[in-house]
Amino acid sequence: MEEVCYLRNGGEGALVDFVSGHSGQYAEVHAHAAACADCQRFIAEQAALWAALDADSAPEVAADFDRRLYAQLESVDGENWWQRTWRQMAGSAMSGFGRPVAALSLAVALIIGVAIMRQPPTPASAPVAADRPASLQAVNDIDQIEETLEDLEMLSLFANAPRSL
Amino acid sequence: MRALTQALALIAVAIPLLAQGPPRGSRRPAPGPSAIERYNSMPPRQRERILEKLPADRRKAFEDRVERYNRLSPGEKRRLRGQYDQFQQLPPERRDEARRVFRRFMNLPEDRQRELRTEMETLRDLAPDERRQRVESPPFMEKFSPQERRMMRDLGRTLSPPADTGSQHEIL
Numbered sequence: 232m233e234e235v236c237y238l239r240n241g242g243e244g245a246l247v248d249f250v251s252g253h254s255g256q257y258a259e260v261h262a263h264a265a266a267c268a269d270c271q272r273f274i275a276e277q278a279a280l281w282a283a284l285d286a287d288s289a290p291e292v293a294a295d296f297d298r299r300l301y302a303q304l305e306s307v308d309g310e311n312w313w314q315r316t317w318r319q320m321a322g323s324a325m326s327g328f329g330r331p332v333a334a335l336s337l338a339v340a341l342i343i344g345v346a347i348m349r350q351p352p353t354p355a356s357a358p359v360a361a362d363r364p365a366s367l368q369a370v371n372d373i374d375q376i377e378e379t380l381e382d383l384e385m386l387s388l389f390a391n392a393p394r395s396l
Numbered sequence: 397m398r399a400l401t402q403a404l405a406l407i408a409v410a411i412p413l414l415a416q417g418p419p420r421g422s423r424r425p426a427p428g429p430s431a432i433e434r435y436n437s438m439p440p441r442q443r444e445r446i447l448e449k450l451p452a453d454r455r456k457a458f459e460d461r462v463e464r465y466n467r468l469s470p471g472e473k474r475r476l477r478g479q480y481d482q483f484q485q486l487p488p489e490r491r492d493e494a495r496r497v498f499r500r501f502m503n504l505p506e507d508r509q510r511e512l513r514t515e516m517e518t519l520r521d522l523a524p525d526e527r528r529q530r531v532e533s534p535p536f537m538e539k540f541s542p543q544e545r546r547m548m549r550d551l552g553r554t555l556s557p558p559a560d561t562g563s564q565h566e567i568l
Contacts, residue, residue: 258449373446373458376431380461382483382491383429383476385498386555387468390479392548393519393527394556 238269246270250277428484429477432465483555494554501547508544515540516548 237245237260248254249261264270435443447455468476483491501509515536519527530536531545540548 261449372431373450376435377454377458377461379428379431379480380458380465381495381498383432383465383480384461385494386479386483387472387476388513389498389516389551389555390476390483391520392516392552392555393522394552395524 235263236267236270237263238267238273243273246273247277250274429465429473429480432462435462436466486554490554494551497547497550497554501551504544511539512544512548516551519548 235242237243245254245256245260246264249257249264254260260270264274438446447458450458465473483494486494501512504512519530522530537545
C-alpha cells in the first residue's frame, strides 16, 4: 500500500502537531517523515520557526508606526506600492534592453528555485535533529545502533565460520 | 524573442538535471561500535526517551543485545571491533546478504541455533578434507535440514573476505 505524504495531502497540521510534541499520531508521522525529505524539511522549518519565536521577543512598536506605514504605502501620485512595482517591471520588460534581461532572470530564478527545493536539509537547517533527543535524528541513530548490534552479534557468532563447506 | 527562446531552452535542460536530486543509495555509513558506547554514556532518562519509541519486542531485542555487548571483556570488544571493520570492507550487497541469512538463523528455534553454532565451530577446527568428509556423511545429512545446511554455507560464504568468494569447495 502506498504511503500517504502528509505535506502533499493537506496534512501540515499533523506535522505541526508532531513538532509541538502534541501529536496523537507520533509514530505514524515519524515513520513517514523518516523516509520523506519534503516532510523532514517542513518539520525542520517549523521547528526553526518555533525556536525563533521562543527566542525573540517582539520589539516595541513606535507610537506613530501605523501612520508612517500607511504614508509609505499610499505614496506620491496616489500610486500603491504594487502599482509602482508593476509599472517598473513592465517598463523594463518592454524596453529593448529589458526583454532579454527579464527572460534570463526568469530562467535563472526558476532554476535556482528548483535547485533550492531539491537540496536535502543540512544539519544546520534541521534544528529538530539537533535539539530534540526523541526526534528523528535520535530514532535514526537508534536504527543504526540496532544495525551495528546485529552485525556485532552475527560476527561474534560467525566471523570465524568456515569459509567453504 | 531570441532571448526568450534561449531562456526556455536553458530551463528545459537544467530542470530535469536538477530534478534528479542527490544520487540514490547514498546511505549514511554505519556508526560502528562507538555508537553503542555513546548510547551507553547517555543519561538513563535520555535513553528511556529513545527506547520508549520502539515497539516492545524490538526494544527488548535491542536491550538484550546491548547487555550482551556490554558483558564482553575489553579484549573481546577489541577483537569484535576488528571483525566489524573487516565486515565493513565487504561490498554492501554482501553485508546485506549476510544479515538476511543471519536473520533466518535467528528465527530458528533456540535448540536448532545451538546445534548449528556447535557444528560450525566443529567444522571450523577441521582440516578441509576432514570437513568435506563430515559434511558429506549420512549423520550430518540427517542431523541438518537442507535449509540449515544452506544457512551454514551461506554464513561462511558471505562473511568471508572478498578474495575467498567463488570457492570451489562448496559442497553443502
